[in-house]
Amino acid sequence: MRVVGQELPRVEILEKVTGQSVFGADVLPGDRVLAGKMVLSPHPHARITAIRTERAERLPGVKAVVTAADLPDVRYGRFVRDEAYFATTKARYAGDRIAAVAAVDEETAEEAARLIEVDYEVLPSVTSGLEAMAPDAPLLHEDYADYWSQPDLDRRGNICGHKQIVRGDVARGFAEADRIFEHRFHVPMVHQTYIEPHTATARFDASGKATVWASTQAQFPLRAAIAQVLRMPMTKVRVIPTEIGGGFGGKLSPTVEPAAVALARKARLPVRIVMSRSEDFQTTNPRHPFHLRYKTGIKHDGTITAREIEVVLGTGFSAGSGVMISQGAAVRAPGPYRIPNLKIDSYCVYTNTSTCGAYRGPAGPQLAFASESQMDIIARELGIDPVEMRLRNAMVDGDETPAGAPLEDVHAKETLLKAAEAMNAVPKPPGENVGRGMAMAHWLVGGMASSAGVKLNEDGTVAILTGLVDLSGASTSLAQIAAEVLGVSLADVHVRTADTDFAPHSTLSAGSQALKSMGGAVLLAAREAKRQIQQVAADKLEADPGDLELDGNNVFVKGSPERSVTLREVGQMALEHERGPIVSTQSVSRLTPHPAMAAHAAEVEVDPETGHVRIHRYVAAQDVGTAVNPLSVRGQIEGGVMQGLGQALSEACTFTDGKMDNPNLLDYKIFSALDAPPVEVHLIQHPCASGPLGAKGVGEPPIIPPPAVMANAVFDAVGVRIHDLPITPEKIVKALKAKRPA
Amino acid sequence: MEPPRIRITVTVNGEPYQEDVAATRSLLDFLRNDLGLTGTKEGCGEGECGACSVILDGRLVDACLIFAAEADGRRVETVEGLADGEALHPLQGAFATAGAAQCGYCTPGMLMAGKALLDRNPSPTHEEVAHGIAGNLCRCTGYGTIIQAVMEAAKES
Numbered sequence: 035m036r037v038v039g040q041e042l043p044r045v046e047i048l049e050k051v052t053g054q055s056v057f058g059a060d061v062l063p064g065d066r067v068l069a070g071k072m073v074l075s076p077h078p079h080a081r082i083t084a085i086r087t088e089r090a091e092r093l094p095g096v097k098a099v100v101t102a103a104d105l106p107d108v109r110y111g112r113f114v115r116d117e118a119y120f121a122t123t124k125a126r127y128a129g130d131r132i133a134a135v136a137a138v139d140e141e142t143a144e145e146a147a148r149l150i151e152v153d154y155e156v157l158p159s160v161t162s163g164l165e166a167m168a169p170d171a172p173l174l175h176e177d178y179a180d181y182w183s184q185p186d187l188d189r190r191g192n193i194c195g196h197k198q199i200v201r202g203d204v205a206r207g208f209a210e211a212d213r214i215f216e217h218r219f220h221v222p223m224v225h226q227t228y229i230e231p232h233t234a235t236a237r238f239d240a241s242g243k244a245t246v247w248a249s250t251q252a253q254f255p256l257r258a259a260i261a262q263v264l265r266m267p268m269t270k271v272r273v274i275p276t277e278i279g280g281g282f283g284g285k286l287s288p289t290v291e292p293a294a295v296a297l298a299r300k301a302r303l304p305v306r307i308v309m310s311r312s313e314d315f316q317t318t319n320p321r322h323p324f325h326l327r328y329k330t331g332i333k334h335d336g337t338i339t340a341r342e343i344e345v346v347l348g349t350g351f352s353a354g355s356g357v358m359i360s361q362g363a364a365v366r367a368p369g370p371y372r373i374p375n376l377k378i379d380s381y382c383v384y385t386n387t388s389t390c391g392a393y394r395g396p397a398g399p400q401l402a403f404a405s406e407s408q409m410d411i412i413a414r415e416l417g418i419d420p421v422e423m424r425l426r427n428a429m430v431d432g433d434e435t436p437a438g439a440p441l442e443d444v445h446a447k448e449t450l451l452k453a454a455e456a457m458n459a460v461p462k463p464p465g466e467n468v469g470r471g472m473a474m475a476h477w478l479v480g481g482m483a484s485s486a487g488v489k490l491n492e493d494g495t496v497a498i499l500t501g502l503v504d505l506s507g508a509s510t511s512l513a514q515i516a517a518e519v520l521g522v523s524l525a526d527v528h529v530r531t532a533d534t535d536f537a538p539h540s541t542l543s544a545g546s547q548a549l550k551s552m553g554g555a556v557l558l559a560a561r562e563a564k565r566q567i568q569q570v571a572a573d574k575l576e577a578d579p580g581d582l583e584l585d586g587n588n589v590f591v592k593g594s595p596e597r598s599v600t601l602r603e604v605g606q607m608a609l610e611h612e613r614g615p616i617v618s619t620q621s622v623s624r625l626t627p628h629p630a631m632a633a634h635a636a637e638v639e640v641d642p643e644t645g646h647v648r649i650h651r652y653v654a655a656q657d658v659g660t661a662v663n664p665l666s667v668r669g670q671i672e673g674g675v676m677q678g679l680g681q682a683l684s685e686a687c688t689f690t691d692g693k694m695d696n697p698n699l700l701d702y703k704i705f706s707a708l709d710a711p712p713v714e715v716h717l718i719q720h721p722c723a724s725g726p727l728g729a730k731g732v733g734e735p736p737i738i739p740p741p742a743v744m745a746n747a748v749f750d751a752v753g754v755r756i757h758d759l760p761i762t763p764e765k766i767v768k769a770l771k772a773k774r775p776a
Numbered sequence: 777m778e779p780p781r782i783r784i785t786v787t788v789n790g791e792p793y794q795e796d797v798a799a800t801r802s803l804l805d806f807l808r809n810d811l812g813l814t815g816t817k818e819g820c821g822e823g824e825c826g827a828c829s830v831i832l833d834g835r836l837v838d839a840c841l842i843f844a845a846e847a848d849g850r851r852v853e854t855v856e857g858l859a860d861g862e863a864l865h866p867l868q869g870a871f872a873t874a875g876a877a878q879c880g881y882c883t884p885g886m887l888m889a890g891k892a893l894l895d896r897n898p899s900p901t902h903e904e905v906a907h908g909i910a911g912n913l914c915r916c917t918g919y920g921t922i923i924q925a926v927m928e929a930a931k932e933s
Binding site: 669706713 | 800817818825859871872873881883884910920
């Protein structure tokens with residue numbers, strides 16, 4: 035292939051390096067835009083007895099105040115309709131939306147927000163999913179039984195979803211085992227911490243149509259959500275996605291957008307809401323905290339006979355996507371292994387926090403931390419090499435997921451061996467407190483309904499029309515696919531992400547499936563455009579369309595390159611030709627899921643006095659299918675590793691009395707350049723049958739193994755096992771002290 | 777109560793400006809809202825993320841922590857001033873080819889951090905670059921490509 039597989043700079047890179055990209059807060063720069071501000075509950079759980087807005091409304095400069103009274107009485111939720119946009123009778127977390135104000139400037143809006151008086155009766159609260167399952171736990175939704183929900187959801191008290199998977203017979207599997215191991219693990223909530231906070235700008239025009247500029251990964255679902263919350267016809271809502279300053283699954287659900295629309299409607303002026311960093315930490319959709327129990331039966335030779343797994347996921351004050359994520363967690367919980375006997379219970383539980391969401395690789399790092407820590411513990415106990423033990427149990431083509439879906443294009447063993455080989459290529463340096471660890475993980479990449487348009491311009495260039503928000507280089511990869519099919523260079527292809535009014539329906543940018551879904555649609559559309567080009571060119575060249583090839587901006591007869599016509603000529607000829615302009619819009623849906631493997635290894639040095647972990651080396655091998663743009667793929671992997679290492683060593687949203695302790699970038703510690711180790715990336719490239727031109731999804735897998743890798747490496751270095759993320763210096767020092775004889 | 781207004785004279789990317797600003801106006805809001813230079817970003821408003829990094833009289837600062845009035849009589853450099861017409865600054869070219877910008881939100885601040893470093897240390901080591909951008913958070917790249925880009929730019933300039 036000529037263009038696919040090349041390390042090409044992103045198509046939008048010039049705007050990005052010159053400061054010209056328009057992000058969420060950059061729209062309508064010259065216009066008069068009101069400043070919007072949310073009023074949020076300070077209490078994690080409280081009955082609301084009164085909301086008084088008069089003082090705020092009287093403040094000079096205030097243009098609108100909205101509360102639940104200004105919105106239709108709508109409860110929403112894809113799995114359980116348990117969420118209202120503004121709280122009415124009860125606040126269910128510290129950050130629950132009470133009201134919103136719009137004023138001439140930010141200072142006035144902040145002052146107005148302070149003048150809104152709310153009477154609360156504080157109730158007992160619970161932020162731990164495990165504690166929320168207890169019979170005497172405070173109940174978040176007293177009326178849960180009356181809520182609409184998808185059928186077959188097992189809901190009781192604070193449990194809003196329970197998925198059980200049983201394969202084979204675990205009792206028999208444990209009876210066949212030589213050893214049985216059981217461990218518990220805990221993973222706290224972590225936040226996506228994109229550098230651009232949530233923001234929305236809304237404007238109403240005279241026809242009653244709302245235009246909303248939003249930093250979103252999901253423009254079509256956002257349009258539907260705004261229409262639902264405000265009970266507006268969907269045609270009266272236009273969402274324009276801006277350049278997005280990072281999402282990582284944190285910008286899939288509506289946050290401030292409906293409030294911006296409601297304020298703009300009432301004020302009859304454009305309104306912009308930009309979340310403060312503190313609001314962003316406390317009121318968006320972070321990664322679910324997990325409590326995990328893994329019980330594994332194993333033969334002396336390292337063959338796993340059974341696994342019994344219990345997962346408790348704290349979803350926050352509404353089910354949100356937690357139900358789906360807990361169901362997906364059940365499917366992926368056993369890890370990339372063939373295990374004949376399984377019993378998996380996955381619970382989705384209400385807690386008094388913000389609603390957790392689909393942070394990159396949802397459920398992945400939590401599950402892998404437990405599963406791969408335990409694999410390491412078992413290998414050491416049995417005296418088997420951890421690589422060897424994983425190889426013995428690794429999935430192969432034809433194996434099924436616990437849910438019974440057959441898997442193809444599985445490259446678990448090769449990925450694992452690559453990571454091990456790369457790590458072992460350099461001998462471990464001598465010295466105490468140096469250790470190595472590894473872990474492997476898988477992600478299942480589905481596909482979602484998507485469409486895209488491809489056209490040939492009269493000057494021979496190509497344009498792609500999509501509705502896909504470019505989160506991680508997808509636009510460039512889509513252009514490379516079209517360029518490949520149509521025989522042009524990347525510079526001749528223009529990609530435009532249009533808004534909800536004009537774009538063909540496109541998938542959301544999530545789940546590592548954007549390129550699979552949209553790339554599939556672009557590939558079909560480019561192939562159809564190619565067929566049309568061949569048809570037009572065939573008349574001119576007096577050849578059979580099937581004998582024509584496209585390359586170097588020319589169409590020529592196979593074997594006779596001198597019989598050719600340029601794409602520019604074809605673009606012009608098509609306008610006079612009976613078939614007309616060359617354009618095609620194609621769709622895909624329900625694509626076969628494929629597995630994507632990641633195996634990571636690290637060498638660390640632990641300072642036993644301070645507990646500080648220094649990462650000497652980090653190796654990431656990943657099964658990526660065809661790397662459409664290896665520069666993008668490597669970038670995704672390096673970035674994913676760094677987020678995963680943050681979760682491993684330093685990140686956690688912690689709560690005291692139901693309030694987040696650390697909603698700022700000083701106390702919530704993501705990796706800086708000083709913390710970041712170099713990452714050695716190894717791509718395993720085998721074209722995947724179910725991906726466009728063989729590509730696999732790449733975004734999620736790299737974030738999944740790092741916490742387990744660090745846990746295993748730290749154990750290897752200093753002999754202490756941390757079961758509770760993050761693996762902080764304090765925990766290491768404490769564990770070392772406990773280990774030393776008194 | 778309205779804060780008092782102050783007349784300031786400031787040079788931004790070589791252009792002189794004379795403006796009346798509220799005493800409490802941050803340099804960041806002044807650049808973005810009063811001058812329309814939206815290339816400089818806000819990520820936290822608390823001086824912790826570095827997205828609003830600009831160069832003030834040769835020193836890298838967080839524009840969110842500086843009052844516009846403090847820039848009176850001084851020179852400010854922002855991302856919009858990096859390129860010389862059509863010609864990119866070596867840092868911009870290196871960021872593009874190294875894949876050092878993904879979402880691009882931290883990029884303007886990173887570029888200014890890189891420039892502030894190269895202006896005082898034209899051939900930094902890997903570690904010196906890491907220190908030079910330590911106050912600028914990036915959540916997409918993992919920093920490796922950014923450090924590589926700064927070092928490439930150092931070779932070119």
